[in-house]
Amino acid sequence: MDKQLDALFGRVEAALTTLIDSIAKYNPSEKLADDLAHADRALAQGLRELEQHQANHARIQQLRAETAALDAQTKDVAGSLWATRKEVDNTPTTTYPADSPRYPFTIADLLGFARRISRNTLPPPGVTNGLDLSAPPTQQSEVTMDGTATPGASFTSGVGTPGGGATAAPTPDAMVSQATVASSVPEMPMELRHAVNPGEGAVFIPWPTEDKIRSGALAEYQRLVERGMDPKGYDPEEEEQRKRDEEQAKKEAEERARLEHEEAERRMQEERARMARERERARQEAERRGSVAEPVGQKKSQFSFIDMDDEDDDE
Amino acid sequence: MSEPMSVGSSALEPPMPSSASSTEPKHGGFTRFELELEFVQSLANPQYLNHLASRKLLTNPSFVAYLDYLQYWSRPPYLKYLTYPGPTLKSLQLLQEERFRQDIISPDLVQALMTEGMKAAVEWHKEG
Structure with missing residues (x-):
């Protein structure tokens, strides 16, 4: 392209030179012009x-760059594919020992379990155990635990000691939180807060509380022991049933006696x-006999007027 | 309060969950399955553990054997009857450690366990 242009320039130059020369010689020629x-048009x-050439060249360059970019991308993809593949191959999978027991279960089992535990594993909405205040959530729980402690039990005695310290600590934080609540929700009276948020101040405890333990089967068992009974083999329900049966039997016996009495x-x-x-x-018989002894016709006429004729006929 | 030692010992086989059969002797009206289920779940309560420690039960060899025996709750078919599975299994696991059985007498540890447990109960749900 350069040569071509050089030739064209040379031709224009030559033509111009010859024209200038001819003009300088005062011999202009139309042909030279x-x-x-x-030459100029050429x-x-x-x-x-x-x-055009430059434009094409630029386009080619652009395309080349594009190709290179795409190539790089392809290489990239291929590379990451390879790396991922390697990673997947190298991922340590849980290998269950062949001799470890396997426990089959059904979806129904799983859902049933989830339903049963959700009450004790999922805090109700709005109950955060005071976690957002970044303070120990023990304030309310302390009160609950201590409040329910019944005399004669050493259950909470050990916890009571640090309880005093623990309750004192979160107080500033709690006050700060109340202040922030007050600023964001202007002037919510204390007595209305519970109505707005039933979870206000509620605490979620993820294990059986002392109350539950105290009202459970083991406590019942202990009460039996304290009453001096051997709980082994003792079933209040069966006892109850036996008592009911006895009562029933007694009632039945009474009923039977009553019936017998009535029958008698x-x-x-x-x-x-x-x-x-x-x-x-007997009296009638006697009367009849007596009447039979009396005159028959008279007696008969008393009873059967119509028959009388027949009988009379027969006789 | 309760005297679990009289309920059973490690020599026993775990009770069958479907012990509705009337042949099994009842203890105060409850089956061994019911009593042991309740006891193992009570262990999830750190204060109860402290209470047991204060009664010197956790250093009693036969009680330790009983705790070992109670581990059957961590396996099916018993596992699914736990309604406080997380704290129960954690306590059961910790109770197998001599060190923990000694340390739980400390009120500080009880307090820490309670704080942590209640925090975790809310937090794991938040992440999910």
Whole structure:
């Protein structure tokens, strides 16, 4: 391209020189001027080509850069793919020893378990155990634990000592938190706070509280021991059942006795009625006999007026 | 309060969860399964541990053997009956350590366990 342009320049220059020479010699020639004009046009054409060339060149450069970038990207991807692959290969997987026991379970088991433990593992919404205040969340819990401590138990006695120190510590923080609450939520009266947030001041305890332990089966067991009974083999429910059964039996016996009594009474009454009837019958019998002894016709006419004729006929 | 030593000893097999069968003798109206489940979960309460330590139970060899026996709760089919699984299993694990059984008599440790436990109960949920 450079040579081509050089040639074009040379031609323009030569034409110009010859034209100037001819003019200097006072012998201008139209042909020389035409040559110059041609050379100039050729140069202009050459320059346009140069422009085109430059544009093409720039485009090629751009494309090359693009290719290089894409190449790099491809290499990158391939590289990271390789690295990832290596990483995956090298990831230590949990290898269960072949002899360790495996416990199959079903989704239903899992969900059931999740449902059962959620009450004791997931704090209710809004209950943070005072964690956001970055203070020991023991203030309320101390009160709860100490408040429920019943006399005669050494359960909380050991904790009581540090409790005093622990309750004193979080107080400034708690006051700060209340101040911030007051500034963000203007003037919430104490008695309304609970209505707005039922979890206010509530504490989530992730283990059985003393209350629960005290009201459980072991405590019941202990009470039996204290009452001097051997809990082994003793079942209050069964006892209850036995008592109920006994009562039932007693009631049934009473009922039976009552029924028997009634039966006897009834029988006696029947007997009495029967005797009365028999007496009546005997009396009637006696009467009839007596009447039979009397004149028959008279008696008969008393009872059956119609039959009388037939009987009379028969006789 | 409770005297778990009279409930069973390490020589016993773990009770069957489905011990609704009437053949098993009951203890104060409860099955051994119920009593041991309640006891092992009570161990999750640091104050209860302190109470046991103050009764000198944690240094009693037969009680230690009983704690070892109670480890069956960390395996199926018993595991799923724990309703306080995290603290219960942690306590059970810690109680196998001689050092912990001695140290839990300290009120400071009880306090630290309670603070940590209540913090953790809220925090693990926050992360999730």
